[in-house]
Amino acid sequence: MQNVISSRSIIKVRKKKKKGLGQYILALILGLYTLFCLMPILLVIITAFSDDKTIASKGYSYFPDKWSLEGFKYVFKYGRQLFTSYGVTIFITIVGTFFGLFIMSMFAFALSRRDFMFRKFLSMYILIPMLFPAGQLANYLVYTNSYKLKDSLLLLIIPLSVSTMNIIILRTYIQTSIPDELMDSARIDGAGEYRTFFQIVAPLMKPVLASVGFMMATAYWNDWQNALLYIDTASKNPLQLLLIRIQKNIEFLLNNKNISGAALAAIQQGIPEYSATMATVLTVIGPIMIAYPFFQKYFIKGLTIGSVKG
Amino acid sequence: MKGFLHNTWKHRAHFIMCIPVLLVLLFFSYIPMAGMSMAFKRFDFSKGIWGSPFVGLDNFQFLLASGKTFTRMTVNTLKYYAIFLILGTSLNIAVAIAIDQFVFKRLGKTFQSIMIIPVFISYAAVQFIVYAFLGNNGMVNNVLQFMGLEPIRWYINAKYWTTILTVVKMWNGVGYGSVLFMSVLAGIDQEMYEAARIDGANKRQQIFHITLPSLIPMTTIVILLSVGGIMRSDTGLFYQVTRNSGILYSTTQVIDSYILNALMTTSAYGFSAAAALYQSVVGLVLILIANYVVRKIEPDNALF
Known part of the structure; x- marks a missing residue:
C-alpha cells in the first residue's frame, strides 16, 4: 500500500514536469485554431475603426493605412432607428428571458416531484413539440392568420420562451442538486407548495437560472428569423432586423449599378459605408461579447447539466 | 383511475404551476401542428387556415412535379447534414481531446473561451463578416x-459554396460543440490513465483505448438528437450568409431556406406546406427508427 501511494506521487511529480515537444506542437495547433476563430471578429473591430475611403480603394485590411471614427459617427446617422432597435431588442431579451425562466422553472419543479403521477403526461407533452415541430410555415400561418398577431412584439417573445431542452436542464438540476429533505422540512414547517418553490427552491436554482438565462438571452438577442417574418413597423424593428435592412440597402445599390469601378465609387458616396456597416455590426454583437465572460462559468455548467439524462 | 385523480388533486399546486407552459405550448406549438394540415389545402387568405378548401394530395403532386427544385433542396439538405455531422462531431471531439491533453491549463481555458465566441454572433451579422472576406475587395481576394x-x-460561383458554408459553420459551432465532450473527458477517472501508463501504454494508445471509448455514449446522444433534424438546417447559414442569392441555389438551397424564401416572396403556401410536412414527417420517422435501433443495441444510450 505504501508503495502504491509513493509510486503514484512520483508519477504526479513527473507529470507536472512533462512539457515535451508534443505539448508545444499542440499549443501551436490550438493557437492557430483559436486565431482562426478570432480573426473574423478582429476584422469587424478593425474595419469599424478604419477609414472608409481606404477600404473602398484598397479593400478590407487588418492593417489599415488610416484609422478613423467616421464609421461610428455614421452609425449615429442611423441614429434614432438604432436607438429604437436597441430598445426593442433589450426589451424582448429581458422580458422574454425572465418570463421564460419563470414559467419553465415552475414547470420543471412540478416535473421533479416523483410522486406526481401526472408528470408522465407532462414529459410527453414537452417532448412531442421537439420531435415533431410544426415548422416555420405552419407557425407563420397560424400566428398571423388565426391569431392576427402580425407585427406584434408578442411573437418575438412567446415562441422562444419555452424550450424542451431548457426544461430538462432545469428539472435535472432540481433533482440532482436540491435535496428533497430540504423541501420536506419546509413542508413540515407548514410552507405550502408555492412558498416552498419561491422561497426555498428558486433561490437555490440561481446557478442553473444564470446558465439557462444566458442561453435564452443570446437566443432572443440574436433572433432575426421571427423579426424578419413578423415585424413590419420600423419602430418595432429589433437590431438583427436592422442589420438585415442595411444589407438589403447595400444589395439595392449594387443591383442598380452593376458592380464595376464606377459603382464602387458611387457606393463610396452612397448610404451604407464599409466602416459604418461594421460599426453597426459591432454595436449589435458587442453587448453579448461583453456579457459572455461574466456568464461563461455558468454557461459551460449549464451545457454540462443538459447532457445528463434523468 | 381514482388513485390518479386523488394524486392529481393532492398535487393541484404543482398542476397550477404547469399551466403557463401548457398554454404556451398549446397555442404556439400544438395548434400550429394542426396548421400543418395546410399541406392538404389550397390556402385562401379570406377563409383562413381552417376554412380553406381541401385539395387532397394536389400540393404533393406539385412538389414531386417540380422535380428539379424538390430534388435539389432535398439533396442539399442531406449533403450539408452529413458534412456538418461527420466533420463537426469529429472536430468537436478533436478539439475537446486536444484541450484536455494540453498541459498549459490556463492557456487552454483561454483558447476555449475564444473558440466559443463565434456561436454568439447571429447569422444576420455573420453575413457581413463573410462579405468582408469574400466580397470583391474582401480579404481573400x-x-x-x-x-x-x-x-x-x-x-456568383456556386461551386465554392459547399466549402464556404462548411468553413463558416465549423468556425461558428466547433468551439461550442466541444464543450459537451470536454465535460465527459473531465469525468474520466484519472487513475485509468495512470494504470495504463504503468502498464506501458503510450499517449496514442491511451487516447484510442480510454479517451475515445468513453466518449461513445455522448456521441450517440449527439447523433441521435441530430437525426430528428436531418431535414432541418441552420436557416440563417443558408438564407443570410448566401444573401439568399439565386445564382448560388444549386449548391446552397435547403428545404428551410426554400420555405422561408417562399414565405417572404409568395402567397402560394400550399406547395411549401407540403414541403414542410414532408420535412417534419421524415424527421420524426428517422428519430423514432434511430432511437429504436440504439435502444436495441445499448438501452442506456437511447433518448426515450
Whole structure:
C-alpha cells in the first residue's frame, strides 16, 4: 500500500514536469485554431475603426493605412432607428428571458416531484413539440392568420420562451442538486407548495437560472428569423432586423449599378459605408461579447447539466 | 383511475404551476401542428387556415412535379447534414481531446473561451463578416492578388459554396460543440490513465483505448438528437450568409431556406406546406427508427 501511494506521487511529480515537444506542437495547433476563430471578429473591430475611403480603394485590411471614427459617427446617422432597435431588442431579451425562466422553472419543479403521477403526461407533452415541430410555415400561418398577431412584439417573445431542452436542464438540476429533505422540512414547517418553490427552491436554482438565462438571452438577442417574418413597423424593428435592412440597402445599390469601378465609387458616396456597416455590426454583437465572460462559468455548467439524462 | 385523480388533486399546486407552459405550448406549438394540415389545402387568405378548401394530395403532386427544385433542396439538405455531422462531431471531439491533453491549463481555458465566441454572433451579422472576406475587395481576394493570383468572384460561383458554408459553420459551432465532450473527458477517472501508463501504454494508445471509448455514449446522444433534424438546417447559414442569392441555389438551397424564401416572396403556401410536412414527417420517422435501433443495441444510450 505504501508503495502504491509513493509510486503514484512520483508519477504526479513527473507529470507536472512533462512539457515535451508534443505539448508545444499542440499549443501551436490550438493557437492557430483559436486565431482562426478570432480573426473574423478582429476584422469587424478593425474595419469599424478604419477609414472608409481606404477600404473602398484598397479593400478590407487588418492593417489599415488610416484609422478613423467616421464609421461610428455614421452609425449615429442611423441614429434614432438604432436607438429604437436597441430598445426593442433589450426589451424582448429581458422580458422574454425572465418570463421564460419563470414559467419553465415552475414547470420543471412540478416535473421533479416523483410522486406526481401526472408528470408522465407532462414529459410527453414537452417532448412531442421537439420531435415533431410544426415548422416555420405552419407557425407563420397560424400566428398571423388565426391569431392576427402580425407585427406584434408578442411573437418575438412567446415562441422562444419555452424550450424542451431548457426544461430538462432545469428539472435535472432540481433533482440532482436540491435535496428533497430540504423541501420536506419546509413542508413540515407548514410552507405550502408555492412558498416552498419561491422561497426555498428558486433561490437555490440561481446557478442553473444564470446558465439557462444566458442561453435564452443570446437566443432572443440574436433572433432575426421571427423579426424578419413578423415585424413590419420600423419602430418595432429589433437590431438583427436592422442589420438585415442595411444589407438589403447595400444589395439595392449594387443591383442598380452593376458592380464595376464606377459603382464602387458611387457606393463610396452612397448610404451604407464599409466602416459604418461594421460599426453597426459591432454595436449589435458587442453587448453579448461583453456579457459572455461574466456568464461563461455558468454557461459551460449549464451545457454540462443538459447532457445528463434523468 | 381514482388513485390518479386523488394524486392529481393532492398535487393541484404543482398542476397550477404547469399551466403557463401548457398554454404556451398549446397555442404556439400544438395548434400550429394542426396548421400543418395546410399541406392538404389550397390556402385562401379570406377563409383562413381552417376554412380553406381541401385539395387532397394536389400540393404533393406539385412538389414531386417540380422535380428539379424538390430534388435539389432535398439533396442539399442531406449533403450539408452529413458534412456538418461527420466533420463537426469529429472536430468537436478533436478539439475537446486536444484541450484536455494540453498541459498549459490556463492557456487552454483561454483558447476555449475564444473558440466559443463565434456561436454568439447571429447569422444576420455573420453575413457581413463573410462579405468582408469574400466580397470583391474582401480579404481573400486581397491575399490572392498579393500572391499574384486572379481574384475570384465568390458570390456568383456556386461551386465554392459547399466549402464556404462548411468553413463558416465549423468556425461558428466547433468551439461550442466541444464543450459537451470536454465535460465527459473531465469525468474520466484519472487513475485509468495512470494504470495504463504503468502498464506501458503510450499517449496514442491511451487516447484510442480510454479517451475515445468513453466518449461513445455522448456521441450517440449527439447523433441521435441530430437525426430528428436531418431535414432541418441552420436557416440563417443558408438564407443570410448566401444573401439568399439565386445564382448560388444549386449548391446552397435547403428545404428551410426554400420555405422561408417562399414565405417572404409568395402567397402560394400550399406547395411549401407540403414541403414542410414532408420535412417534419421524415424527421420524426428517422428519430423514432434511430432511437429504436440504439435502444436495441445499448438501452442506456437511447433518448426515450
